[in-house]
Amino acid sequence: MSLYARMGYCMLTVTLCMAGFIRAAAQCSGSPIFLETFGGSASSPEVGPPLPSSVTSYQYVSQGEIRDGQYSIKKTTGPMFNWFANGKDHTGNGYMMIVNASYDPGKFYERKIDGLCAGSTFYFSAWIANLLPKNQYGRTPLDPAVRFLIRSAATGDTLAQYATGTIPRYDVFTWTQYGMPFTLPAGETSLILTIFNDNPGGMGNDLALDDIAFTICGPPIQTFITGTYQDNGRYACVHDAVALHADPQNGYYHRPQYQWQFSRDQQQWNDIPGATDTVLAISDVQPADSGWYRLLIAEQGNIGSPNCRVASSPLALFVEHPDPTTLIQTNSPLCEHQTLSLSSTQSALTYTWLLPDGSIRTDSSLLFTDARPTLSGHYTLKVVTRGGCRVQADTLVEVQPNELHVNLGKDTLLCNQDSLLLNAANPGAVYRWNTGATDSAIWVKTAGTYQVSVAQGACEVSDSIHIEHLTQPAVDLVSDTTACLGDTFSLNAYSPLATTYRWQDGSDSIRRTISESGVYIVSLSNVCGTTRDTVNVQFISCAPELLVPNAFTPNGDGVNDRFRPRQTFALRSFSMTIFDRWGNAIFHTHDPLAGWDGTLNGHPAPMGTYVWYIVYQKQNGKTYQAKGTVLLIR
Template sequence: MRKGFNFFLIVFVLLFITSLSLDAQLCQGSLGDPIVNITFGSGSNPGPSLSAATTAYKYFGNDCPGDGFYTVRNNTIACFGNTWHSLTSDHTGNGNGYFMLVNASIDPSAFYLDTVKGLCGNTTYEFAAWVVNVLLQSACNNNGNKPNLTFSIEKTDGTILQTYNSGDIPSQSSPVWQQFGFFFTTPASVSDVVLRIFNNAPGGCGNDLALDDITFRACGPKLTPSITGNANTTVVVCEGQAKAFVFTCNVSPGFNSPVFQWQQNLNSGTWTDIPGANTTVLSKNFAANAAPGNYGYRLTASEIGNAASLQCRVVADPLFVNIVANPVPDANNNGPVCEGSNLVLAATDGTQYAWTGPGNYSDSGTSVNINAVQQAQAGKYFVLVTNSSGCSQLDSTVVQVNPVPTATVSFSSKIICAGDAVQLNAGGGTGYAWSPPTALSSASISNPVASPVNTTQYLVTVSNQFACTDTATVQVTVNERPTANAGPDKTIIKGRTVLLEGSATGQSVSYSWQPAVNLDNPQLLQPMANPTADIDYTVTVSSANGCGTATDAMHVFVFNDIYIPTAFSPNGDGLNDTWKIPALAAFPVFELTVFNRFGQKVFQNKNTNTPWDGMFKGAPVAAGSYVYYINLHQFPGILKGTVMIVR
């Protein structure tokens, strides 16, 4: 009677599970860890071929296998004239993960075969696999063959334990991985089964697919875990806090004589049984010195006869106690800083920062600034750092604010004459740096001597023992010393006037000519002169700002009339060798021309009053009389006459 009841209960559970998901045929209770997990591996293309016993299809070492061929790859790109979808990863999104890419044979056939060993007898298992139709909807004139798969679980002698048909797997607008599966129960004496995947559709245009992640997992009652007093399955505990938790698990009907076992792991490591933890309730205490980490707990369940085998157990979703390390703030500052500069406070290892300090200071942020900091703001600053898990740690940093010197100078401006020097004086610190260093006896002392050529502003940076600085400036204005130039000598005809072409340089200068006789204004730089006889004039340029005086002289030649020699003897004896008319210098514009008795021009002089040496075209002219013609372009106008050359 008991045996019949057990059979009835198993059938009832299976029917109940089936009724929850008629389409997927997947386990609706709790699953065990995968006994078989065929992922096809990972790596670069192409992946290795499957064993000869696994498939009757032929291995193809590149992308895009033909009818009756398969390959193992981590991607497929636009095969057969872009009539296949491009897959860039396996079904988990792993760009290096392999999948089996299949182009069905013309005739329906089994394309995958595997023997699964080590199952537990009298145990319900879920078989599942992920499949994608790689054919584009538009391919084959919108009428491509659709994969239609039959999954069969058989005993090793060929007896079928369970089959499941996927139905037609339609093409999609984009590649969609779908999970197909079902559950089956092993007979008491069966531990090895055969998995066969049969493609019912014909090959040709279409019926192309990718296969990935084949799993076998124990299927049993629904295990619903919880942490007493907590709505979530994970609780966070900050390092240094002592906590106690009670883990419970509600088990739905399904096992006749269930055996329970709690397991634990640390940081996603291997699950291990907790000795003596064999009820649906587990109490766990965490001491204040418990190391940070993610502590996992889960309940496993199986029939009493299969309790020793991990492959027979179903497992609840895990519960976690995550002991989070407190932040390590590492509070610091950029000090010591000088008063008036920018203070930077910084801390790390958190998502929230709360700063407090002297003078009721408060701020937030991993890095905060205090501009123009003062000595009153020196002292200890605290920061409460909180991480993303809500764990906090208090840290502090001591800020030192040093005083700044007050730069002083003995004068802010000074006027000197060119060529003079002045001693600069600065104070208020222990170190001095002058800029620019040009024309300084030293740029690193408090009292250098400055002798600039041009007006210069000097900046002195004064530092103290804390390397804090202040600055001051000194303007040294350089006045030029005067220079005087009386201009060129002048020549005039008595009774006429001439402009004296004096020039000068310097600032704030005045002018004076000596003697002042026959000058229209001796205080002008360029007065008009009309002396009655030869005379020397001297100009004096005086600086009003104490930079001295300068003088220069010139001569005015005064001719009573224009004297024109009537003869000369260019014989090289040093006497009367040239014909020269000095008074022509009194005429700025004139033209002198000499002709021989044939009317040929043998000499000409315009405006420069160069004497004639009796030569023409490099050869001496013959002795005799020559006619001259002088145009003065002013009174008395044209002068004519003859000059005799005596050899």
């Protein structure tokens, strides 16, 4: 079982018939003061605990079939009887009371409820479902019929009662809400609720009961505001006198008590000190008074209890206090040919613009495309706001003639060390170059895009120029060289900057393959100049013969004193090593003209046979090896 109270004021419309007259469209709080849910949640087990013996005289059953005069507390209707309609409790997560009525009509639920609001009107309700599905029986079983009785706990007097009549069956399990209004006597805060089964048991008469609630009710309240501009009921001007009215229907309370509340967000409400009548007068309304107002009504002594009072619908009041100094918004000053705009910062009912030429406009804003200096002058705006405030403002508009001119010239190519002066000079102007410079002119000598903005007052112009940079081509054919007769030699004059090539013989090729001796000259050109290079290539005999003597006589007579080979071709490299008969290297040279003088460590080497080993490379790049013996004779 769950018993709780909440704050809140959602509208529930009921018709109250009491003491011989009708009260229509009663206002009932949506948050019950008392609520019986029979407990349980989504995580609870299927079967709940029994009710206290003081609440019901029926026998509790936790499993199996429920017989006449028995009940269970469960989340679903099955398995009890296989003819029960399948269903869940009213909220879908907790428990409900499943009842198989006794053979004899009588009460099956009774509870004393405390903590109610004395002298207040309530709405009682409960949800009931017939457990018998429609059109599924050969015999016609009994349908349940329930009667609610509410009595004074102090005197036992009946305060209200309501009979449901036969509760209908449906094709699927269906909950139906039943209820009635009643008034608790002054000075009493408790009552007794009794629920009866009005049909006999036996075949049928099975039902489910859930969510028994008592909700506070009060009179319908008409609300309105007077003193707003043209009685629009919402907007007022600062210093106006306004009044908020609430007209509750009489007859709901013996001694009604009132309290006005204020909120800026309709979430947090605060009592207004001293505002305890049905009319709230504000003689000098201010912007701080903007917000929402509502009237609370309760029986005398209950106004401080959130669960014992009802509230009117909120009344909105917005107090306007327009500032003339900020009434007009404009983009002036501006340069001619731009778009001129003027607008009101204040929402208003009417707008009246007076232009410099004497014309009148009634739009909320003004827009002039391709503005000219003739639009300059004073603009006056008069507005009447939604709250009736009358405000006037004046502003000076300036449309400046554009006398600026800038032309950096056409895109340009700079050669080698050339530079260019970019000049954007305009008298009295301010300059902003994309290089960061702020002078009227700059020198440039590197490639790139240069942009300048020139400003004077509200006017600004800009221009840009793209600079390319190029140097004359460079060329290096090779140093003067030799090549072997019968071979070819390649000359490469390529340069990424060159656009034309010209050799001394008129050839325009980039690369040349030559086979004749001579001086070769090439010229490379582009728009920035011409570069020239020269190379002397000589083709010589590169016969493969290497003439090596087989003996020599180092005796100082000037004839055959040195052992050295002779060649008839040009060499790129040369290496000769002399070995004794034991394989020891005793002489080495890279000079083909030096030769061995027949000494060993500065002393004459012994006569005998020595081994030589020669490695050499020709001009064509080919490498050769040769070895043999030589006889040293003394």
